[in-house]
Amino acid sequence: MFAPPTVVALLLGLAATPGTAAAATPAPQPYVANPKPAHTVLGPGDSRTAVRVKFAEGAPVRLRDGRLTGPADAPAVRAALAAGTVSRLFPQSEQELADLTAAARRRSGRVQADLDQYYRVALRPGTDPAAVLDALNALPVVEIAYPEPLPAPPPGAAAARPARPGTTAATPNFADRQRYALPGDGIDAAFARTVPGGTGRHVRVHDIEYGWHVNHEDLTKLTAPGAMVPQGRPSSSFESHGTAVMGELIANDNAFGVTGLVPDATPQLTNVGTTTGHNVAGAITTAARALRPGDVMLLEQQMNTCGGGYGPVEWEPATYDAIVAATSAGIAVVQAAGNGNQNLDAPCNGNPFPRGKPDSGAIIVGAGGAGAGQKCSPPRQKLGFSTYGRRIDVQAWGECVVTTGSGDLQGGADTVKYTARFSGTSSASPIVTGAAAALSSIARERGRTLRPTEIRDILRGTGQAQVGTGGQIGPLPDLRAAIARLQAILAAEGR
Template sequence: MPAPSSPVEIVVVAQNSEAPIGHADLTASRSAETRIIELASPGATVTRSFGPANRLGDRVRGTSLESSGSALLNYFSITGFEGNADEIAAALAADDAVASAFVKPPAEPPIAPPVEGAVAERAPGTGDAPPSTPDFTGSQGYLDAAPNGVDARWAWTRPGGRGAGIQIVDVEGAWRFTHEDLLQNQGGVISGPESADIGWRNHGTAVIGEFSGDDNGLGITGIAPDANVRAVSIFGSGGSAAAIRTAADALGAGDVILIELHRPGPRFNFAGRSDQLGYIAVEWWPDDFAAIQYAIGRGVIVVEAGGNGAENLDDGLYDTPAAGFPGSWANPFRGGTADSGAIIVGAGAPPSGNFGSPRSRLDFSNYGSRIDAQGWGREVVTTGYGDLQGGPNEDLWYTQQFSGTSSASPIVVGAVAAYQGINAAGSGRKTPSDVRNRLRTTGSGQTDGPNGPASQRIGSLPDLRALAGVIKVKDIKDAKAEKLEKVEIKEGKELKQEK
């Protein structure tokens, strides 16, 4: 069963300027907050998306956001309200203290819909787990060398290549940090209550296993097992933008945030659907976009699931703002001045051939020029769910069916963490733009497939050797052979001319 959605949010943007945060801005923001609380329905919770107003100035000082930091004082999230969300948003937008107000549809984990006609997926199974868990790493093909995997096994031989010193925060709904394969280098949930739903818990457990599974001789091993991993829940934390901001505040420059969420977009009027058609990346919504830019401004790398809506994100549909969006909003899928700076991930076919040619776009994956990289979107072996190893104890569950841009994004996160670990042990950590540019210009290229040509961009699968700028011996031999061939052709032409 899919995990339940997060609550609907009403996002309010107060009237204010875009300037360095000063005393007048703080006073105006507090006045607006008081008015928004008055206008919200009784019992509703009003939360500042960017935390306490008097702390924000220090947090943006020295970053690219310092000159416009007052704009971040404007964002408020309302949850737990009673009544019609659209009517409440309209009433708020009509007030002089409010610049705009809009309804944000619930977020969901971007796990792919089940394969049509397949047996029931992710059932924990019956009976007890074996006395000891087998080693499943041989089935983790995404650890293998390019072009099928990210070449994590090579990265492990390099200083820092296991992600040492790199911190990762996963933003979603719930996790199982007591799992037998998630006990090392784990910091647990640092903000927000976890959802009690097993769907969210299995999802978060599977995500973290891909990049952080313990290297302990049993079960699975993550791509960057030495990285430190923590989590922030979107439940009870003032919504997804506040969760992203909280994650950014917990990290340093060169660390990584993973956003494991997508939302129903305008294609079907923002309605939730079991097939997830029309679902898109969360940065399309202004407050999530601002939170991502806040993280990027602090030097934190943000990796974002591209969504499972089968959408072309270059479609003109996404140029039209939703009702209540601020007048300054621009479509972030166009990039340019509206570029959030995040790494957006699409879902590609695994090398088994069961879903088309390896690295071709899977049918559910969103695509477009804004997508930066891809990961496996089917057949991912990791922790959770219990279809590979089940039993009554969730701490022993493993899956071989994790999917979606849900499974693709952690592969990219693992590669980024391993790459940053190598950099940290060498010339120093790279910036968010440096890392994204390397992902877009290296890797194992996308292929044509049954769901569309490679021009429907989901990007390349990361290749850690190429990311790190290391040439393979085979490449050297091929280059030498190519050079020798050119010399032989040239000499042959010269000999012919002499004759």
Template sequence: MRSPAELIVVTHGAARPIGPIALRDNAAGRSHLAASLPGGARLSPIFGPADRLPGRLRGTDQEAVAAQYLNYFAVLGIADDLESVAEELRAHDAVAGAYVKPPAEPPIAPLSTAVRSAAAAPPVTPSFQARQGYLDTAPNGIDARWAWTRPGGRGTGVRVIDIEGAWRFTHEDLSQNQGGVIGGEPSAEEGWRNHGTAVAGEISGDINTFGITGIAPEATIRAVSVFGPGSATAIRTAADALSAGDIILIELHRPGPRRNYQGRADQLGYIAIEWWPDDLAAIRYATARGVIVVEAAGNGGEDLDAALYDARPSGFPDSWRNPFRGDADDSGAVLVGAGAPPPGTHGNDHGPARSRLAFSNYGSRVDTQGWGREVTTTGYGDLQGGGDEDYWYTDEFSGTSSASPIVVGAVACYLGITATSFGMHEPAQVRELLRATGSPQTDAVGRPATTQRIGNLPDIRAMVGE
């Protein structure tokens, strides 16, 4: 269940540095470079067009800000020997970097025991809301039920775009407040479809008497698939469809440099996608537009503070710096780790509530956590199955996959409540609020919170200040 590998080219920039990645327009160089590509291949700009890009950015020096994005290109039209093509491209005078991104995967926890029920769905789906413990009061949940009692507290007016592979927006519990797929080509794989459906249910499942209820059921949810355009273009497409104060969710991770190969059942070594230069630029572009980006930290069991991530791969441009170090090299996204639900949830025990689950990446850059096991939502069919996917529900959605939508839902409720009053709505402000409030991470055996940070579990009431 993987997206295709992607070949990315960054052309040279030299005029003046603008942030960590310095770029300038080099139309002649790009034209010559395109002519040197293999037959059938073409350069597709990730950002642009150049004459319209400045108008999509905020600030007084929009032309200068736009310049940092215009030298990123995806190479489309070829699927084989990407590493060989990248090596050839790196020898070109116009190229500052050329690299192949490993296929992206959904960050669902490995070794899930979910087995679809073969029993037909009943004539009317029962209510599963009591099984959604993440909706409960702090410290075990995020206090969503309290948020629903406040004006705007169901995420009213907030727009969310989920970036991954596929969805089933025909599901019986996703008939309200969703705008479908607005970009990319959804995968036909059932795994991607179940995953996207589960994510959408967590955030924006309908208000009704059956099934589940989303954390922010009045938020509007749409989707962009990474199939076709690739992940950075998908992020840029989502950012252009949103306004300041809206939310992008990135439900992807990739194998990183420690074990740089894909397809591992245990996902060891997988990391957040912001580590790759074009995805980093796309996330910065979104946050520069005022869009809040929530990103799965990944399920690789990795310490993102490790020196390994400072080493620049040979295909990355010289200007790249490790975004996991934060500060000037920061992506601006909210990075989400996976914590344990309360022991006894659905009869299982994954360790102390809010302790780091062993698969979750961790480090000083990780901002906040959500439940990484035992999440009840739409999709998969282990809780309610049968022959029609539109009636499937699960008790076992997991990973930084299940954790990240919990954070999105909490943020959407907060934004809805504070929309007409004082509130911190800039991406950096929201991220800092998540770090400063919430129910603290706890220790697990061999996984101390002091050295393996995944952050606090959001508490909407504390975010609002009540």
């Protein structure tokens, strides 16, 4: 017999090991199993050709020579899985996953999901996925089985406008148009850069994304050895999207183009698309193994939630558990809320989002107006497409963002394109990532590694309040106020 989740929580719970953070570590949270649906109803974002299954915590299930062993070798399980081919969901080895979750548990004291209990089942043509899922969910050894999420478009893009004709003229300096970096309607990254560590030099910022133009003239650090941390064999798409995201974050501080919010941070990239499929959860564990406590991971993804529109990717159980492992390991995870205008407080999303599970520790970002200075929507008001709810922590500009890529501001080859119209929770999330990275780097300058929840609490508690109605997307970070709060904390600790 395998131990139920509550017993596993007691067996695996360990006291948090002392780290560089001086503040008290939150009390450990038990593992909470995913609730099973009474009956499978496939939605528009669900695959009809593949499903995912997580076996119960404590069940000694392993894949050996293409066959599941242990309780999963029972006749009822074999019958339910007979309609497809089983493979492990996460790309890491059993030992690598065990090492990742053990380190996360030691650092945080939080009981981790056994990520090696997740499997993918590629269904044979003509198979009814709902019937397979219902059969799996009827088995006690299965914690949850669900449709594989279909790849969703990125949560925003540059406006669909024709690129200007190419030119051989030198690229102008567009930095004065990056008002999201300034005080007032922006986050005041300009002030953060005057504070030791505030340019991000002590942290890595890691983008999980579809693709990038890594040879862009203003993103030279993307070609450095180690910048690409691949998941499997990458399959790239939406390269202009990733280029715009990285321009907001780490574009070179030079006399042309744009300047990143944290230009001295070390960038890293991991692909969600591979030659064998789309795997956000696997990208997170791939990235987490390359990062250190205090680094920042950005999830530039969205997915269909229970309301049928786009919301945060932690809605998917495997992705949620991977995020928990990353934040428990000390990595700040920033997640786009999605562009579906979904209410995360709706009953079908669980209370709280997602599925009534404990807080993942991630920072979830909504999209707000950029302000009259950009001839855009009123500042800090929820934009109509932004997903909202109590789980949304902070907001940033979801429109009118000047950055690399696309070509409506400057056209030509992909290596010299710039845009003034990057948008969505896609443009908002890198702004918050930049704020988190600046804050973390300043703390490291003073010998302190902030926990992910500390970064979130400071940004949320010192930001400029949301304006208007339409659902909660939280305040806009204010780095000047956030740094003052951080400095007070450090001074109280004698740093």
